[in-house]
Amino acid sequence: MQTISPFLWFDDQAEQAAQRYVEIFPNSHVVSVARYGEGAPQPAGTALTVSFVLDGVEVQALNGGPAFPFTEAFSFQVSVPDQAECDRVWDALIADGGEPGRCGWLKDRWGLSWQVVPTALPALLSDPDPARAGRAMNAMLTMDKIDVAALHAAADAPA
Secondary structure: OOOOOOOOEOOOHHHHHHHHHHHOOOOOOEEEEEEEEOOOOOOOOOEEEEEEEEEEEEEEEOOOOOOOOOOOOOOEEEEEHHHHHHHHHHHHHHHOOOOEEOOOOOOOOOEEEEEEEEHHHHHHHHHHHHHHHHHHHHHHHOOOOOOOOHHHHHHHHOO
């Protein structure tokens, strides 16, 4: 059992978000849902808390009302092995009202920030040749979704 886990404050969409997230990521599932009763701040039967697992990471979510919206100060980073998985995860997270950010960042339709990072990116950024790493960095700074082929082309370009 994990002793530390992310705890996400939603307005009233925790259950919908958890269901969507577990559809996107393998090894994920909803563990439990506790519901508001009569006389609570949300309608009776609305999810109060949702416990779910995202690819092995336990996450808790609360429908706590609109007092605390998400900011970029918290994000989930998703490491992906290749462009195809980068595209799949990016497109799924941005669907239905999400918005792209710079350098592999995006916000999903609930405003939660994610970083979708192909494994090639940190490898190129930490290349022992500082000029090669710098060219990869400069290319990344122009991107929304990371383009692995373009990163490699920039890193391999003549100086």
